[in-house]
Amino acid sequence: MSSPDSVSLHARGIVELAGERPHTLIFYVLTMVCVATTLIPDGSRGDLSSQRRTYWSGTVFAAACAFIAALPNVRTGLIVAGLCVFCLVLPAYFRTQLIKIGGRVIAFESAEYLPDTADGKDPYTRRASAAKVWWLSIFCVGIGAINLLAYVIDHEPVLYGLLGLFLLTVPAVVSGLNDGMHRQRIARGQYLQFGIVTVISAGIFTVCYLLARSVGLRMRRPTQ
Structure with a gap:
């Protein structure tokens, strides 16, 4: 557990950050809120199209807020925004069918069962080729x-x-x-x-x- 001194130190750091660079703290919080919205489609009963809109809207806004939070350091902002997108694309690829580009769904597991080939089952699972x-x-x-x-x-x-x-x-x-x-x-x-x-x-x-x-x-x- 954190000691009272360390908690006090973190609190002072947040106060100083809010005073010196208020936009960083504000947009950091907004980034976390946007990331939280990407959890909405998980377990949602809505159609897949609306789930995609919710997830990727949250992803785009999270990356934008992360970039703004790092300003005036543009390089850091680009790195943080890119990392934010990467961390949200990765679970979408492995766990969902939410990535769709040009009418094609890109996912680790197919939405349908994969066919067997003549010389054995090529897929490692029935949905992973x-x-x-x-x-x-x-x-x-x-x-x-x-x-x-x-x-x-x-x-x-x-x-x-x-x-x-x-x-x-x-x-x-x-x-x-x-x-x-x-x-x-x-x-x-x-x-x-x-x-x-x-x-x-x-x-x-x-x-x-x-x-x-x-x-x-x-x-x-x-x-x-």
Whole structure:
């Protein structure tokens, strides 16, 4: 719990901010209000079109208020506004069907069940395609590679190295076992993404994936 001294210090800081830059405090509060409005569609019974209008109106106004709150520092305002948009787009992509561009819904999970292919079920779930999962893997492996390089080259704390190693090995083992046990092709046919991941990870991800997949193939025989 915060001590009385720290609470008093925070209170004085807010008072000073209100006196020196009142617009920052005002628009910070407005940003939080706008972000709160994006929660309205969650669980709402309204039609999807109205949910989209509510969510993205809140997102745009939140970004605008965050930008104004940072003025006169334009660079900081752009960074904060961009971060605000990113933090609201991310859950919308993974949890909802609210992103719609040019008549096309963009979401991690399809609104409809995905069809099976002739050589097995390519989707990792009935609503998440293999293509989306493997494009997402490029982002995760990239973060892992950056952290590992920061540890090896820049001598950052060991936590960076451990996080990087985790992201380059554990997801590879899990997906390799999964694909092997379900008798799937390598990367479920997503060879472009698999090649990019191989380059980014300097082959670490690929070796772990292929080894795990070979184990998975021996763990379960194909159904007759």
